[in-house]
Amino acid sequence: MVVNINQSTLSLEQGDITQQDTEAIVNAANKSLKGGGGVDGAIHRAGGPQILKECIQIGGCETGEAVITGGGNLKAQYVIHTVGPVYRDGLHREPELLENAYRNSLNLASSKRIKSIAFPSISTGAYRYPLEGASEIALKTSINYLKAHSDIEMIRFILFGQSALKVYSDTLNQLTQP
Ligand code: ADP
Numbered sequence: 001m002v003v004n005i006n007q008s009t010l011s012l013e014q015g016d017i018t019q020q021d022t023e024a025i026v027n028a029a030n031k032s033l034k035g036g037g038g039v040d041g042a043i044h045r046a047g048g049p050q051i052l053k054e055c056i057q058i059g060g061c062e063t064g065e066a067v068i069t070g071g072g073n074l075k076a077q078y079v080i081h082t083v084g085p086v087y088r089d090g091l092h093r094e095p096e097l098l099e100n101a102y103r104n105s106l107n108l109a110s111s112k113r114i115k116s117i118a119f120p121s122i123s124t125g126a127y128r129y130p131l132e133g134a135s136e137i138a139l140k141t142s143i144n145y146l147k148a149h150s151d152i153e154m155i156r157f158i159l160f161g162q163s164a165l166k167v168y169s170d171t172l173n174q175l176t177q178p
Pocket residue numbers: 015016017018028029037038039040042084120121122123124125126127128129158159160164
């Protein structure tokens with residue numbers, strides 16, 4: 001599914017984030033930046049040891065913040081590492097922190113003159129953020145960013161599996177219906 005926002009595109013696809021040819025891909029990292037399971041593990045396996053080396057030099061990342069490294073052996077030139085919130089009950093600033101993770105990743109991309117970026121569904125794996133709520137925050141934040149910033153030309157969401165793609169598609173339909 002693809003929608004146009006001003007001169008830019010926002011698309012949803014099923015796939016593997018490590019295979020994307022966007023200038024940057026986003027990692028759903030943890031605060032230590034020392035690697036982990038899920039997307040984080042997949043990115044470090046596919047990208048090779050250089051990414052972890054740069055992460056260790058950076059030292060860590062707070063929840064909702066974002067940092068950037070090179071892409072190692074990946075097709076993407078950069079990896080933006082952001083840390084989403086661990087979901088407890090929705091009453092511990094989880095929505096705000098998830099929005100910050102997306103917005104700070106996009107701000108960092110803009111500051112590096114990156115024009116195309118691919119996101120996974122941050123916080124919805126090991127961090128257990130419910131997919132419906134997370135998709136709404138991910139897509140609203142991206143749409144609002146593209147409305148306000150014309151420098152980013154493409155945001156791609158790479159969903160792992162048919163059911164995640166369906167939830168994101170339903171949410172995007174709701175948000176973009178006239
Ligand atoms: P978090 O700790 O932020 O929850 P996870 O990596 O556990 O991060 O999961 C985030 C989302 O990424 C989940 O929906 C998971 O299914 C998905 N995912 C796992 N591996 C990949 C991959 N290679 N490409 C894209 N998405 C992936």
